[in-house]
Amino acid sequence: MQQKILLVGCGKMGSALLEQWNKNIGYHIFVLDPSTKRGYESLASLPVKQFNIIVLAVKPQVMDKVLSELTRRVTSSLYVSIAAGKTLKYLEKNLPPNQAIIRTMPNTPAMVGKGMTVACANALVSSAQKTSIKALFENVGQFEWVADETFMDAVTAVSGSGPAYVFLLIEELAKAGAELGLPADLAMKLARQTVIGSAALAEAQKDIPIETLRKNVTSPGGTTEAALEILTDPRGLSLLIQKAISAASTRSRELS
Incomplete structure (x- = not known):
């Protein structure tokens, strides 16, 4: 039946x-x-x-x-x-x-x-x-x-809410590209496809650590390294992500 x-x-x-x-x-x-x-x-x-x-x-x-x-x-x-x-x-x-x-x-x-x-x-x-x-x-x-059910608040913060963080990244990449003079539609296409392609690469090469995939793009003294020096600053992206995930996890507990 x-x-x-x-x-x-x-x-x-x-x-x-x-x-x-x-x-x-x-x-x-x-x-x-x-x-x-x-x-x-x-x-x-x-x-x-x-x-x-x-x-x-x-x-x-x-x-x-x-x-x-x-x-x-x-x-x-x-x-x-x-x-x-x-x-x-x-x-x-x-x-x-x-x-x-x-x-x-x-x-x-x-x-x-x-x-x-x-x-x-x-x-x-x-x-x-x-x-x-x-x-x-x-x-x-x-x-x-x-x-362990106590994991669920962190799961919610990382994965349940996670797509919104990725979409925000696309928005901000496109916005930064437009501010450098790119046409807005081209900047958005570049940002969107870069995230789509990177995710597909991470899936296709799941046996390779994400850190290695990142390092594969980062040439010493190159453009990517210049950007990552800003993003990996102790007060940069890492801190923002930690604070954001903590806020989402706290809110999940409050909703109980």
Whole structure:
């Protein structure tokens, strides 16, 4: 029998998952999202009330309300949350007793099958359920389990929020190129393709340390070295990244 998934919330992250799941898996996916109108607009309108998996893809700030309404209307043998900060303990408190629960942190490159998802599970999740969820998220990219839930705030800061940092880098590279006189469209093309190509190279040569790939571009006394002397200054990029990741991790804990 075809397994049934209820995707609750179809915003940016929910849509990214749905895009690939619709292409690659044999599950019957029901979407519940009144704001985007991409599926059913209310719990009452759902033709099915019992699911194999319910994926919670709503913002952390509205999770209390969503769970309160959801648990009165539908049931599932497994709940999977992708909400930043919401801990297994929080979910256990707000879902029915003795419920199998998995907390995950995917990211938006899932939309093109290049995502990264990290997950942890409570003690009631079976080996079969873990296998099923691993396969589900491997349809949108790479997947890792962690036994220690405390890692999830750092995972959120590095990977969950990470695509935004990369997109900001593209913006800033393009802006700097334009300030040096390049046409804006050319500067953006150079910045975008440089990041795309560098990521593809890192993937193709994954056995080579990233540090080595960086050094391969850096000739002594050359242009790259001149730029890296600025970026690697103790008060430069490294410090900014540490502060940014720390801020994101702290915010993830606050959302719990």
